[in-house]
Amino acid sequence: MKENETIAMDRVSVRFTSQGRVVPALDDITTTFRLSELVSVVGESGAGKTTLGRALLGLAKPDSGAVMFRGRNIHRLGKREMKDFRKHVQVVFQDPYDVMNPKHVVLDYLSMPLRFISGVSSRADLRSSCSGLLDQVGLEREFLSKYPHQLSGGQKQRIAIARALATEPDFIVADEPTSMLDASAAAGILNLLRKLAAKRGMGYMIITHNMGVAAYASDRIVVMYSGKVVEDSAADDIVNAPRHPYTSVLISHAPLSQRSERKLLAERDGSDADPDATDPWKLSGCRYFARCPRGTEECRKVFPALSTVPGGGSVACWNPLVNDDGSRVS
Amino acid sequence: MKIRESKLERLFRTESGTDTFLKKLLMSRGGMTGLIILCALAVISLLSSVIAPYSPYAIIAKPYLSPSSVHLFGTDGLGRDIFSQMIYGTSLSLEIGFVSAIGITTIGTLVGIVSGYVGSYVDEVLMRFVDVMLVIPSIAFMIFVSTIMGPGVISVLTVIIVFGWPPMSRMVRSQVLSLKKRGFVESAVVSNSTKPFILFRMILPNITSLILANALLAVIYAIIADASLAFIGLASTTSYSWGTVLYNAQVEGAIYHNGILWITLPGLAIAVTGIAMTLLARAFGDITDPRYSTEGR
């Protein structure tokens, strides 16, 4: 039964006011995540991927639309229902260096969800549960009495994951779990998440700007641009045959093991103009139009809706890079 | 063997190191100097009856004597010993300083925390009120209030506290707001922590040192405010603070009688106290997180 449970976003929009302008961080997003799913949300900074995660967790309140879990809008839950939701859905925040109170030790940190969600109260029980959690993330129990400044970034991130695991959740949202870490520590963290997911039948959502991380850790990839989902498909399809021109840019920018001159010689996203300077909010049509080498008059005028393609997955593009019969556009 | 830290030490634990707060304070030159001055002042005020050769009220010599070995700072118009007045004044000035600081800090912290943490309309109402308090010309209003209440220590304290807390609450509020966005507070939120837990275990410990540093500055603010009120004749004339000495010096035309010392002494004492408080507050700030002032993620 658990495998089929979902969190669904129904026409969710979140708006922020920035420098006097209203900017939609999430613009009319409708999508469903199975709790057992290994999914990544990919996009550059400002694409709205962090807001998507926060809306899903009940931390960013939608201006319109609903996030549904077990038939209830999670932004309208009472105290007890919220506690139940937090038990099932947990989070690992982006910045491991800021995730622990500088005045608390690891035991204090890991005790929070046990005390406030699982209802563990005796010191002995807390201590033994917390050492169990440390064990799951590959750290010795000596870490219980350490302060954050005594830990490396990778160790802090492991401890953040341990906190998220405390309630034995079904789904974990991890916002850029590796972006602040060294390569080796990053690999350790992703391997840990994969291992835990396989062992416990848990799903996760990894929010990242790095297509390499997404491809390594997930089965499904959601690509976001300017608050919109532009492509949502199986990871294999995204990596091997991206449909949206933006997806292909992210793929071509993803790190490869071997030295590759092509990346620095050829500009493939069609914009020699500074991408930071283009303002997608002024456009009525496709947000990606200003940077897209395949843009047409239609793209400029009308935003392409996210629509399903044969063979699974969906894309929001008038001129996708893969034809409906599966052949690639040259 | 590891010695367990006391609760107090843990509260003051700094982000950068494992040294206890006190040790770090003693190691910093400024903090040490401030602490020595403060201790000296405390000793003077505690032992004022022993140190002062005469009662501040007793008429013991001719009026307007110049400083001499018998009367270190000379005598006033009634023939009372100015040195003894200064010694007794230390006691009252420090009392006013610390009592006001406690009042200012308590109200300021409370309002700041409630405003920053609860947010929405509560924040709106409280901060508009603070804005109003901040634009009222405080000295003028102080004069008004103490005229109504009549001169005396109680009215001085009331006036100082009423006008002292608003800036403090602003500062606390902005700290609470920036802490609310920090990852560790959000971690507590998604762990379903209770509001008191977040407030007392997450937010408060991270602003304690900042509040204390500002409380020290409030002490000197209060002493100066007391002196200002005294100078314009609104303090109690029956008990001696440095402000009272200054007031007497002014109304009795000290400069024409026994030189500049009488009128400069209270100012000097206030300045020295001010330096001590500032040094201590600075040391507090440096020892605890130096990023406090700039953090806003």
Next chain:
Amino acid sequence: MATTIADIRGLSVTFPSKKGTVRAVDAVDLSIEEGSIFGIAGESGCGKTTIGLSLLGMIREPGSVEGTIAVNGKDVTSLRGEERRLFRWKEVSMVFQGAMNSLNPVSSVGEQITEVIIDHTGGTRKEAMNRAADLLRKVRLPSDILRRYPHQLSGGQKQRVVIAMAIALSPKLIIADEPTTALDVVSQEHILRLLKEVVKASGSTVVIISHDLSLIADMCDRLAVMYLGRIVESGRAQDVLSSPAHPYTRALIDSNITLDKRGKKVESIPGYPPSPINLPSNCRFSGRCPFATNECFDSEPPASTLEDGRVVYCYHPRHGNEGK
């Protein structure tokens, strides 16, 4: 033959701490050719940033520097006061880690760039302003950015401004410490491409310090891999990255998550580096090395030079490549 722009001999940098002396950099030799892009790679805490700061003469008390650092023929360690101030920016400049936050929030971009120019070269404000506009063109920013303040710019734009400042006085050497870590992949590439272009155009030498091997692979001609204050392998970037000789380099490359690793298992390096206090006298990587033998645990391996000119400090170089 290219000339050497920066030459480091026997550099050790130590910092006192309560638990003992931290040797952040330990007996490092390094020489960097003029006009090249040189990479220094390694995990955090390996001493790569400290080397960058040493090249700028920016190791502050209570840190202490031993050995010699020559940049453009000048002995950096003997520079003092005004001389040292002018040396920075004009001869060596730096793009810091998280440099986008190093801009002054209360002055405009134009003021900040012209201040550096006027301070070091004199001249009028007008000349400096023209030069600043010219620099912004070079980093492909519109000239109206000059009037804007840092908070009005995106991360990528700020990083471009910082690069413009770094090249403002045409320094011989630019040190870029994790120049793109805070940016997302697309902006990263724009910045890197820009850095490469700018270097080619000006003939400056660039040292890129990063933990990201794919970045170094794309950018650098030569590289040095550091571990716990020591260089473990150095040579041409292509050689080192395509056939690493030191097991640590191999492990670092293998642990890098890249697009082509989908469906494979990426191994992280087991364990943690030992403390930089009381450094071991054996091979520093021995405790985490899968190929370590008794020899490795007993004494520190000497430098050996491979046929392609690479220098590697290992008793069993290339061990990890067999069968790959």
